[in-house]
Amino acid sequence: MTLKQLLEPSKTRVNQFLQQQLSDYPHLSSNLAAAMQHGLLLGGKRVRPHLLFSIGELCQANAATLNWLAAAVESVHAYSLIHDDLPAMDDDELRRGQPTCHIAFDEATAILAGDALQTLAFEWVSQPLPEVSAQRQLKIVQQLALASGAQGMCGGQALDIEATRQQLSEQQLAQIHQHKTGALIQAAANMAVLAGNDEAQQYLPAFSRFAADLGLAFQVQDDILDEIGQTEALGKPQGSDSAAEKATYVRLLGLQGAQQRRQQLHESALHALSTIPYNTTSLAQLANVLLNRDH
Amino acid sequence: MTLKQLLEPSKTRVNQFLQQQLSDYPHLSSNLAAAMQHGLLLGGKRVRPHLLFSIGELCQANAATLNWLAAAVESVHAYSLIHDDLPAMDDDELRRGQPTCHIAFDEATAILAGDALQTLAFEWVSQPLPEVSAQRQLKIVQQLALASGAQGMCGGQALDIEATRQQLSEQQLAQIHQHKTGALIQAAANMAVLAGNDEAQQYLPAFSRFAADLGLAFQVQDDILDEIGQTEALGKPQGSDSAAEKATYVRLLGLQGAQQRRQQLHESALHALSTIPYNTTSLAQLANVLLNRDH
Numbered sequence: 001m002t003l004k005q006l007l008e009p010s011k012t013r014v015n016q017f018l019q020q021q022l023s024d025y026p027h028l029s030s031n032l033a034a035a036m037q038h039g040l041l042l043g044g045k046r047v048r049p050h051l052l053f054s055i056g057e058l059c060q061a062n063a064a065t066l067n068w069l070a071a072a073v074e075s076v077h078a079y080s081l082i083h084d085d086l087p088a089m090d091d092d093e094l095r096r097g098q099p100t101c102h103i104a105f106d107e108a109t110a111i112l113a114g115d116a117l118q119t120l121a122f123e124w125v126s127q128p129l130p131e132v133s134a135q136r137q138l139k140i141v142q143q144l145a146l147a148s149g150a151q152g153m154c155g156g157q158a159l160d161i162e163a164t165r166q167q168l169s170e171q172q173l174a175q176i177h178q179h180k181t182g183a184l185i186q187a188a189a190n191m192a193v194l195a196g197n198d199e200a201q202q203y204l205p206a207f208s209r210f211a212a213d214l215g216l217a218f219q220v221q222d223d224i225l226d227e228i229g230q231t232e233a234l235g236k237p238q239g240s241d242s243a244a245e246k247a248t249y250v251r252l253l254g255l256q257g258a259q260q261r262r263q264q265l266h267e268s269a270l271h272a273l274s275t276i277p278y279n280t281t282s283l284a285q286l287a288n289v290l291l292n293r294d295h
Numbered sequence: 296m297t298l299k300q301l302l303e304p305s306k307t308r309v310n311q312f313l314q315q316q317l318s319d320y321p322h323l324s325s326n327l328a329a330a331m332q333h334g335l336l337l338g339g340k341r342v343r344p345h346l347l348f349s350i351g352e353l354c355q356a357n358a359a360t361l362n363w364l365a366a367a368v369e370s371v372h373a374y375s376l377i378h379d380d381l382p383a384m385d386d387d388e389l390r391r392g393q394p395t396c397h398i399a400f401d402e403a404t405a406i407l408a409g410d411a412l413q414t415l416a417f418e419w420v421s422q423p424l425p426e427v428s429a430q431r432q433l434k435i436v437q438q439l440a441l442a443s444g445a446q447g448m449c450g451g452q453a454l455d456i457e458a459t460r461q462q463l464s465e466q467q468l469a470q471i472h473q474h475k476t477g478a479l480i481q482a483a484a485n486m487a488v489l490a491g492n493d494e495a496q497q498y499l500p501a502f503s504r505f506a507a508d509l510g511l512a513f514q515v516q517d518d519i520l521d522e523i524g525q526t527e528a529l530g531k532p533q534g535s536d537s538a539a540e541k542a543t544y545v546r547l548l549g550l551q552g553a554q555q556r557r558q559q560l561h562e563s564a565l566h567a568l569s570t571i572p573y574n575t576t577s578l579a580q581l582a583n584v585l586l587n588r589d590h
Contacts, residue, residue: 028450028474031457036445083410088402107383111406112453115378118410119444122417126436134429141421141436149414150331155323158407162326179323 003045003293006286010050014074015041017067021124035105035113036120040078043096047290048073051214052188054286055207058278059196062131069129069140069195072121073188076148079117082110084157118148125191132195140191147187156180168247177219178212185215209272210283217265217291223248224258225295266291298340298588301581305345309369310336312362316419330400330408331415334373338391342585343368346509347483349581350502353573354491357426364424364435364490367416368483371443374412377405379452413443420486427490435486442482451475463542472514473507480510504567505578512560512586518543519553520590561586 018040027033049070056066085092085100086107093103102110125141132140146152156179163176189211193204227250249258269287273280313335322328344365351361380387380395381402388398397405420436427435441447451474458471484506488499522545544553564582568575 026446028446028470029453029457032445032450032453079410083406086406088406108456109453111378111381111383112449112456114410115374115413116445116449116453118413119440119447119449122436122440123444126421126433126440134433138421138429138432138436141417141433145414145417145421149418150327150411151321151323152414154407154411154414155327158324158327158404161403161407162324175323 001285001289003289006289007045007047007050010053010070011046013053013067014046014049014070018071018074021071025120031105031109032112032116035101035109036117038104039082039101039110039113039117040075042078042098044074044077046074047218048077048185048188050286051185051211051283052192054192054282055189055211056192056195058276058280058283059193059200059203061192061195061197062129065129065132065195066192068124068127069191070188072124072144073184073191075117075121075124076144076153077184079114079121080148080153080157082114082117086110089161121148129195136194140194143187143190143194147183152179152183152187153181156183163247165245166247168252170249170252173247173249173252174216177216181219182212182215185218186211203276203278206272206275210269210287213265213269213272214287214290217262217269217287220249220258220262220265221291221293223250224255224262225293226250227255227258229295262291296580296584298584301584302340302342302345305348305365306341308348308362309341309344309365313366313369316366320415326400326404327407327411330396330404331412333399334377334396334405334408334412335370337373337393339369339372341369342513343372343480343483345581346480346506346578347487349487349577350484350506351487351490353571353575353578354488354495354498356487356490356492357424360424360427360490361487363419363422364486365483367419367439368479368486370412370416370419371439371448372479374409374416375443375448375452377409377412381405384456416443424490431489435489438482438485438489442478447474447478447482448476451478458542460540461542463547465544465547468542468544468547469511472511476514477507477510480513481506498571498573501567501570505564505582508560508564508567509582509585512557512564512582515544515553515557515560516586516588518545519550519557520588521545522550522553524590557586 022033022037022040025033052070052073053066081095082101084090085095086102092100094100101113105113121144122141125144129137148154156176159176160180163172186208189207190204193200193207226248249261253261266287270284273283317328317332317335347365347368348361376390377396379385380390381397387395389395396408400408416439417436420439424432443449451471454471455475458467481503484502485499488495488502521543544556548556561582565579568578
């Protein structure tokens with residue numbers, strides 16, 4: 001099974017839900033609404049919603065509640081991409097083959113759309129949700145906030161900017177990935193467990209560990225695929241040229257070292273699953289397909 | 296009593312609290328931390344915290360809880376100013392006589408600092424707070440989110456951008472102000488009541504009405520002071536020159552009409568207070584000083 005096939009049902013589910021919620025939303029400005037929709041529905045694999053749905057179902061969370069939580073996580077993810085693409089940041093004109101938000105609209109609108117998508121995530125997780133106690137829902141909001149801000153995604157992005165052209169240790173590289181992308185993936189897992197039944201709460205650390213290992217292994221695999229892609233396409237040796245500017249696992253550990261690191265993380269992720277007395281085959285399958293993908 | 300004197304105790308209280316919380320915060324990036332601190336502690340009258348403290352005390356809310364709520368409201372306000380000042384938005388190099396965030400740091404850092412300050416507000420309101428039930432605290436989070444996003448502050452900002460050089464009706468102008476600045480002022484009042492005792496909850500609509508009227512009257516007074524300042528300083532007739540680009544109450548209603556409108560809003564605010572069986576003198580005093588200020 002390919003990654004695309006595996007993620008397809010979750011992708012359809014979250015995209016339909018997002019489309020519906022954005023069209024029902026009482027927007028003040030149709031221009032801002034269009035830019036938010038552009039950012040949120042431009043595409044994307046929807047790995048985070050798939051992880052959240054899979055864990056939430058194992059923990060017997062309410063399906064409607066999971067839709068809202070997945071929508072909130074994707075809204076934070078979408079806002080971060082819109083702002084990362086801005087001229088002052090990565091200055092990207094294309095994402096997933098489409099014009100980025102500040103190209104399709106303008107820079108001011110893209111800044112505002114990112115801002116409003118972040119807020120929207122907190123509107124969604126703080127509204128009344130089926131079958132979640134208020135105590136647990138507050139923890140869900142807290143998870144999302146901690147994962148997104150200065151001690152999570154934003155902090156990781158700041159570290160990443162500072163690290164450009166610097167020599168990093170593997171630990172520093174891991175720290176960047178764990179915050180810039182890992183924190184939100186881990187939050188998606190934690191939020192799904194928190195929406196689940198009482199019994200499931202004791203397995204929160206194990207699900208969280210699984211998500212953290214999976215998130216980091218995904219980044220290592222990204223670096224490996226970049227390297228293989230470059231070597232195959234351009235016939236260049238490993239770690240040369242443009243890759244020299246940016247620290248990667250392959251650059252730090254070599255191709256074989258990076259593959260070993262990915263393998264260790266994959267094993268650690270599966271070990272975390274082994275401590276959970278549910279049928280976690282769907283999560284093992286996600287890890288397998290995600291970490292053995294070839295593009 | 297001047298506005299500065301009236302607000303001084305609340306300003307000292309919230310500034311000390313913000314300073315402490317930012318220095319205790321587990322920042323990942325010291326550069327991002329410095330930019331967030333710059334945005335949050337650059338100055339400001341702290342009208343929102345004063346309103347929140349005053350209403351919260353009348354409703355017998357816990358003082359520590361009120362500090363967190365005021366800090367969150369100011370964090371949203373500070374993020375919005377950092378992003379408004381960006382080159383793609385208002386392109387301002389100075390605010391309160393100091394370099395704006397993207398001047399003191401750089402544009403990428405200013406975007407990230409604004410993003411992280413918004414998240415920080417939601418970290419603060421979703422953490423365990425003394426003497427607030429989880430149900431009520433969720434409503435507090437919801438109030439802050441609704442007031443900040445596409446149906447609140449961000450939506451108002453988008454409308455304001457679209458309105459530049461357009462002919463607006465008074466209703467449209469009010470809509471912009473009510474969302475761009477009014478929504479967060481109203482949310483500060485609502486959050487204070489929600490943190491209060493059970494009995495106070497029935498007066499939420501009245502406190503909310505007071506805050507909405509006060510917020511809009513404040514904008515009308517701003518327009519009046521701009522006009523008087525221009526006329527006095529430059530000897531120009533009303534509504535001329537640069538003022539022609541932007542709709543204001545004076546332009547729409549004339550100076551006398553704007554003064555009448557402010558007076559109506561002031562009366563409506565006091566009427567709202569009259570329906571609350573607490574000693575609301577401090578709020579009446581705030582309205583009086585705020586709406587009769589001469590600079």
